[in-house]
Amino acid sequence: MSLIAPSILNSDFLLLGDTVQMLNESETDWIHLDVMDGSFVPNISFGIPIVEAVKKTAKKPLDVHLMIVNPEKYIEGFRQAGADIINIHYEACQQKNLKSILRTIRDTGARPALAIKPDTPVSAVFDYAEYIDMVLVMSVFPGFGGQQFMEESYERIARLRSFFNDNNMDTLIQVDGGVSPGNIARLKSAGADVMVVGSVIFKSASPSNTISELKSLVR
Ligand code: DX5
Ligand code: ZN
Numbered sequence: 001m002s003l004i005a006p007s008i009l010n011s012d013f014l015l016l017g018d019t020v021q022m023l024n025e026s027e028t029d030w031i032h033l034d035v036m037d038g039s040f041v042p043n044i045s046f047g048i049p050i051v052e053a054v055k056k057t058a059k060k061p062l063d064v065h066l067m068i069v070n071p072e073k074y075i076e077g078f079r080q081a082g083a084d085i086i087n088i089h090y091e092a093c094q095q096k097n098l099k100s101i102l103r104t105i106r107d108t109g110a111r112p113a114l115a116i117k118p119d120t121p122v123s124a125v126f127d128y129a130e131y132i133d134m135v136l137v138m139s140v141f142p143g144f145g146g147q148q149f150m151e152e153s154y155e156r157i158a159r160l161r162s163f164f165n166d167n168n169m170d171t172l173i174q175v176d177g178g179v180s181p182g183n184i185a186r187l188k189s190a191g192a193d194v195m196v197v198g199s200v201i202f203k204s205a206s207p208s209n210t211i212s213e214l215k216s217l218v219r
Contacts (some may be wrong), residue, residue, distance in 0.1 A: 002218035003029035004211055005063050005174070007198035008054075008147040009019040009045060016050075019207075026208040027215040029085055030063040030085065032176070032196045034145075035078075037068035040092050041143035048074070048081045055082025065176070065196075066114065067142045068092065072101045079108040087113040087136050087174075102131035113174065117141060122156050122163075128138045129169055134194065135160055140177030145198040149178025154190040161191025181217060188218045 006028055011019045023031055033051055038044040051064060061084035068074065073090040078086060086105045093101055098114075103111035114125050115136035125135050137160065139153035157173055166170045175187050176196035184195055197214060204210040 002184075003194045004197045004215050004218070005030040005032040005194055006155065006201050006207075006211060007032040007034055007065075007145065007176070007196050008202070009034040010199045011202045013046075015093065016053065017057055018200060020054055022208055024057070024059040025210075026211045028060050028211055030061045031058055031195070032063045032198075033083075034064060034198075035064060035066050035068060040069045040089065041067045041069045043143045043219070049079050051081040057210060058082075059097060061085060062139070063113075063194075063196075065136065066092075067115075072097065072104065074109060075101070075105055075110075078107075079110050083110055085113055085134065086110045089142075090120055090128075091117055098128060099131055101195050102128060106131070113172075115142075115176075118150050118153070118156075122159050125160070128161060129164070129167065129171055132171060134172035134174050136174045136176055136196075137192075138177055139175050139179070140175075146203075147178055149180070149183055153177075154186060157187065157190040157192050181213060184214055185217050 036043045036045040063085040064083040065087040075186050102112045111133040113134035114132045117138050140147035172193040174194035175192040179197045180200045201207045201210045
């Protein structure tokens with residue numbers, strides 16, 4: 001069974017408390033928080049204070065996706081704010097520092113994950129596999145919710161799945177961007193374990209029913 005991680009990026013921030021309450025009572029597995037700095041990506045979303053606020057009400061693990069440059073500066077801050085999973089971008093770090101950054105995340109008690117943009121070869125993460133609990137395969141260019149899913153993502157996920165199988169690793173594969181009821185089952189077959197879903201949930205008439213529908217498609 002795959003996990004569903006709703007991204008609150010496209011929810012109504014004025015109603016954030018109600019949204020987190022709804023997610024607590026739904027079939028949500030993790031709450032996905034998209035942090036954007038206007039530098040690594042061309043958009044600014046929110047930062048540590050919002051993660052802290054969500055944590056006060058959340059009964060599900062917080063999956064924090066850092067689309068920021070120099071993520072190492074903020075690991076401690078996001079962990080203190082309540083991040084359970086800390087996702088950093090491969091492209092945002094210098095390779096020579098990456099292992100130590102991932103180790104730092106683990107040392108705080110959070111689960112380290114490494115995200116890759118659609119134009120980064122999946123083989124880039126191979127050297128770091130033993131330092132992470134999860135790879136985040138972006139299926140859109142990061143920056144905005146509501147973009148169209150990139151079809152080549154199935155193959156990228158399948159390649160990672162075979163790599164982890166061949167190496168007897170239970171590393172999770174997460175997919176993020178344009179996930180919908182139309183592609184979620186195929187993403188599961190390709191090997192994805194955690195599905196991030198934003199606009200499909202928050203633009204629907206009943207977000208909680210949409211989460212149940214998505215969950216039933218990957219059961
Ligand atoms: C994109 C973000 C995603 C996004 C998902 O940069 O990382 O988490 O909000 O939203 P949808 O499902 O609308 O593509
Ligand atoms: Zn995300």
